[in-house]
Amino acid sequence: MGIDELDKPMGVWCNHFKAGQGCTVYGFHPQSCRTFKCMWLISPTMPEQIRPDRCKVVLTIDQGGARIVAATDPGDPGAWRREPIHGQLKRWAADKNRTLWAMVDRHAWLILPDRDIDVGETDENAFMTYDQAPDGTITVVIGDREPIVSRRP
Numbered sequence: 001m002g003i004d005e006l007d008k009p010m011g012v013w014c015n016h017f018k019a020g021q022g023c024t025v026y027g028f029h030p031q032s033c034r035t036f037k038c039m040w041l042i043s044p045t046m047p048e049q050i051r052p053d054r055c056k057v058v059l060t061i062d063q064g065g066a067r068i069v070a071a072t073d074p075g076d077p078g079a080w081r082r083e084p085i086h087g088q089l090k091r092w093a094a095d096k097n098r099t100l101w102a103m104v105d106r107h108a109w110l111i112l113p114d115r116d117i118d119v120g121e122t123d124e125n126a127f128m129t130y131d132q133a134p135d136g137t138i139t140v141v142i143g144d145r146e147p148i149v150s151r152r153p
């Protein structure tokens, strides 16, 4: 994830992270690091297999619960497609009030109950939305890019 205070873009390791040690400035780390809580931390009912260091996916919820992002370890880019994560994402996607995205670095997929749509490179802060026509055709809008159209599989 991007961290404004550190000028750290998404998909890039933090300079303060050290393998085997963690945060080398812990206690002095930025406010956004202090307040950030992934879904595994805030939801006591999450199964142990969804712990980020085990499944390689960090789940975040924002926009008042309207958006869930599965930020996936680029070292294991297929992790969001594995169970139990993928099934859980699909179940959440059934809620029409929520939009589900998987991200690997800057690459994004819109997750829907019946398909996952590859929408290509984007930015975690880009405006991302979609619309579903009665025939099941999905139109995805990412920022000011040309819309992406996906027919029902």
Ligand code: SF4
Pocket: 003, 014, 015, 016, 017, 018, 022, 023, 024, 025, 026, 029, 030, 033
């Ligand atoms: S908690 Fe520490 S290592 Fe992690 S992003 Fe923040 S400053 Fe970097």
